[in-house]
Amino acid sequence: MRHAKIKKLVSEYIDGELKNNIELVKEHIKTCEECAQLFRLHSLVRETLKENTIEVSPYLFTRIQAKLKERKSQQPLWDYIIGFSKELAVVLILIFMLLLGIELISSRSSVKIEEAILSESPSIQKVISSGGDLTKDDVLELTLSNGKRK
């Protein structure tokens, strides 16, 4: 295997993640200065990172608590709405369906009323069917029929 390919495996070998070709990489590191440097670099980086650590203040949790209270008190109305977004969506869908139902029922009943009016008044049917273009005889007939109905 060529150096460039083995070099990529060296990093995995260093991390103990290499599953195959372990012996090959081990042997390569012994003879290749560049790959041996990667190995030494890993130790140096590891030591350096582990050496310089910090500790947080013992009051961190108290600060977090205070910040949480502050955020809650400043929480705008919109956050509450977002917090209940699922419930709000269900309520809105129910309201929409209810309004849609009311609309459908009322439109059906108005059609029925119209149909009833039309069937009960032949004069209106006549006007509609003639497209408003009535002869003198038609007007006379309608006037007489209305007079009879009254």
Add this chain to the structure above:
Amino acid sequence: MNKQFETLDEVEIVQLAKDGDEKAFEFIVKKYQNKVANLIFKIIGDASIVEDLTQEVFLRVIESLKEYKFGSALYTWIYRITVNICIDEIRRRQRSRAYSLSDVLSQNPKAEPSHSHVEKTVEQKEMREIIEEAISKLPPEYKTALILREFEDLPYEEIARVLKIRVGTVKSRIFRARKLLAEHLKEYKDLLK
């Protein structure tokens, strides 16, 4: 730390915290606060903001605890939040030009490492400083993967879960980070001997 939680399983403690138990949340904070703080310190490299960012991490943890589904280990989830906050901070600094132009350029993965014609010796600078400086110059995505491996000792699979990337990407990021570090450190001829 609160002793009543030491006998409990972490899943139970998280469930209690999810249900609003403040003591359970306190236990989680105290268990992970130093790990989170150090991860931030290593990624950002600025001790002055570590405490504030650690606080921000745990505020985000408590605020999104309802969304935690126990699918991954708690520390993986907390580390993911930590890394996201660090990346936000790095971007914020880049935007506000708190970083110098050379720092920003060095964070570009395509940027070539600098080569000095004058070879320096390790005695000129303290070794730790040299390594820390070289790490700070790595692109954030390479640096984060390397720190999770070298400092946190996380296996590639866990790093992949924290960073939400494939294991193959973790491998290549760590390899490239080491390659770039070696390039940066070439000028210190004694360092890697």
